[in-house]
Amino acid sequence: MAPFLILILLAVVLGIIGAAAEGLGYLLVIAIVLFVATIAAAAQRWSRGSARGKRRRTLR
Numbered sequence: 001m002a003p004f005l006i007l008i009l010l011a012v013v014l015g016i017i018g019a020a021a022e023g024l025g026y027l028l029v030i031a032i033v034l035f036v037a038t039i040a041a042a043a044q045r046w047s048r049g050s051a052r053g054k055r056r057r058t059l060r
């Protein structure tokens with residue numbers, strides 16, 4: 001959980017710097033890509049974990 005929060009915080013900081021500083025628009029683009037990748041990785045991890053918990057054992 002901590003790596004995802006750190007990556008999201010990094011994306012926010014880069015986005016603020018990229019939006020505020022003139023000529024550093026590429027930082028804003030990097031922040032958007034980083035944010036989307038982090039959200040996608042987190043969603044994949046959480047969906048995989050919830051699918052694991054739904055399996056039931058069969059009674060013999």
